[in-house]
Amino acid sequence: MRKEREINLKNMLWYVIRGWRVIVICMLILAILFGVRQYRTDYNNAVANQNVVTPSLLDIKNSLSEQEMREIGIMxxxxxxxxxxxxxxxxxILMQIPYDKExxxxxxxxxxxxxGNEIDNAANAQAYYNYACDGSLAADIVGEYDDTLEEQYxxxxxxxxxxxxxxxxxxxxYDMAEAEKLASLAKKAMEKYAEVLNSTSQAHELVLQSETEGVIADYExxxxxxxxxxxxxxxxxTYLGWKEKMNANQQTVIDNWEDIQNMEEQGEKENEVSTDRDVETEQTIHVSVSIKSVLLGAVAGLFLSILVLLAVYISTKKMRDVSDYRVLGVEVLGTAVEEGKKHKILSGIDKCLDKLQYSDERNFNEEERFQMLCSAIYLRCKNNGIDKVYLSGTLCDEKTDNKLFHRVMLALKEKGVDIQxxxxxxxxxxxxxxAAEIKNVILVExxxxxxxxxxxxxxxxxxQNEICVLGGIMVRA
Known part of the structure; x- marks a missing residue:
């Protein structure tokens, strides 16, 4: 019965990142294709419109009827x-206050x-009320609170x-600290107004009886x-409804209303904005490459290449990483890095990605990795009382680092372990x-x-043949 393979999201992400060459090439190809396609479209449109003369904004406005201009005014x-x-x-500020957390x-x-003074306290209280309600209190506060705010706010x-x-x-x-600041300024303003009122009417005293803070739900x-x-x-x-019903000339007038006003004030037939549209296109056609189309193509290439890489990772029948060993219950003895492989273009980027992907592992040099691999195999054999082991898998593949494993054979032979x-x-x-004769196997993939x-x-x-699988070694691509 076939085992279900695991999909490690982290390893899948790194596989996509390591496919950066495919991503770059795909982005370049689609960026060029999108750019060329849009360039051809723009060029054909420019040729088709080469001798077209566009009426000026004033001509468009003057062509509208009184009813059409009246509709523009309403809109x-x-x-x-x-x-x-x-x-x-x-x-x-009032519109920003949450009504339930005022x-x-x-x-x-x-x-x-x-x-000794008998005065009409109600009349003076009414004067203070009027001072607070008619905007005078706000006018006295706003300068000290925030002179950039309009008084009405x-x-x-x-x-x-x-x-x-x-x-x-x-x-x-909406902020209690700001409310307290305003209250402090209001108290100062009321004190000053009390002095003014005392100078114009019978003497009295304005007493602050209490100051209460709170949070309320204000349904008004x-x-x-x-x-x-x-x-x-x-x-x-209503504005959008009117605009939608208008014809193309009305919409043009609306969208360029300020330019038309400037043109009418200057008494000109056309302004700098519309000059190029009013003059017949020259015989030489200039079309620039659409940066937007190029970027769109690059983005499309990015997503397409990522989808392809993800599909390859998910559907591949090849061994992805050491997790495939664990699926089959094979203990991982170690990993070997392929040495002497051909350098690809910009291989320095691949080395940086190696450091990032395996940052949680110690960065062994070639000799340290060799010693670790020998130790893992030796200890595995020693713990199981084994003096002979057969290495099987893709070891004899010409792409495999045979030199490393020949060194392993010689090193373990000195310790009494025969490696074949x-x-x-x-x-x-x-x-x-x-393998059946030796009875002990280490898989190398x-x-x-x-x-x-x-x-x-x-x-x-x-x-089936009672051969003991001691573990597996993974050669990194």
Whole structure:
């Protein structure tokens, strides 16, 4: 029964990254194809329009009827309404406050008689109320709070109420620290206004009775915000509805309205923006390469190449990595790096990728890797009381680093372990006979060269013939 192979997402990602040459080539090819295709299209269009004369913006506007111009005027009014509403909603602090998390500071004042003065405290309280509600309080605050803000945005954060000789001022914000800052400025402004009022009326005292902070759910604010949003949606929807119904000439006039206004003010037939469109195209056609198309082709090449690499990784019948050994229950004794292989173009990038991929492993040099491999095989044999081992797999493949394993044979022979090598046991009967005689096998396979099913068959053959599989060695591609 065939084993289910594992798909290691990390190794799959590294396989895609290591296919950077395929990715670059695919990106270049599709970038060139997309660029050439768009260039030919642009060139053909330029040839077709070579002698076409485009009317000026003023000519287009003057060709419209009174009704068409009236429709443009109506549409612009709705556009202005929508834009002004959007600006207000973006700039207004009140519109940014979450209605269910409104931070508030309440200043409770009352007007107190001075000894010997009989005054109308309610009238003075009304004066303070008017000061808070008519924008005067906001005007006195805004300069010290933020002089870049318009006065109206501060005024709408302040509300007041009056009852007999009591005045209540409420300051709201989405940030309690800012609400406290505004409250502090409001108290200073009220104190200054009390001095002014005392100078023009009978003497009295404005007393801050309490200052309360809190978080409230303001459903009136929710309704106000909803009404503003609905008002904007209505105006914007009407504007877009009018614009959609307009013909091409009306749309051209709308899109270039500022240019047309400038042209009419200057009394010119055309301006610098439309000069090139009003003059007949010269006989020499100049078409530039579309950078957008080239980039689009490169992106398409990137995605296509990644999909191909992923498909190859998932569907390959070759051995991907050491995890294929573990699927078959074969212990991994070590890995060998193929030495002396041909250098590819920009092989330095591959070396950097090696360091990144195997950054969690110690970076052994050639001699250290040789010693580690010898030690792993020796210890495996010693622990199992074995003095003779057969190496089988892709070892005799001309692409395999035979020099390394010949050195392993000589080194282990000195330690009393006889190492013999041969081709895989599935396709070579003499190798199977030699392995059966020795009874102990170490499989040697090469990444992306050895066939997984062949290795699986080797393990099964060993089991059937009572041959002990001591482990596996993976030669990295």
């Amino acid at each position: 612009q009014q709705y556009q202005l309404i929508a834009q002004s509403t959007a600006d207000y909603m973006n700039n207004s 931070q508030s500071v309440v200043l409770q004042y009352y007007v107190k008689d001075l000894v 501060i005024a709408e954060l302040l509300t007041a109420s009056v009852l007999n000789n009591s005045v209540k001022i409420t300051i709201v914000h 604010l929710f309704k106000l915000q909803s009404d503003k949003a609905s008002y904007y949606d209505s105006a914007a929807g 090598m041969g081709q895989d046991m599935v396709h070579h009967a003499d190798s199977l006979i030699r 090469r990444e992306w060269n050895s066939v997984f099913s062949s290795m699986e068959d080797e393990v099964e053959i060993c089991t």
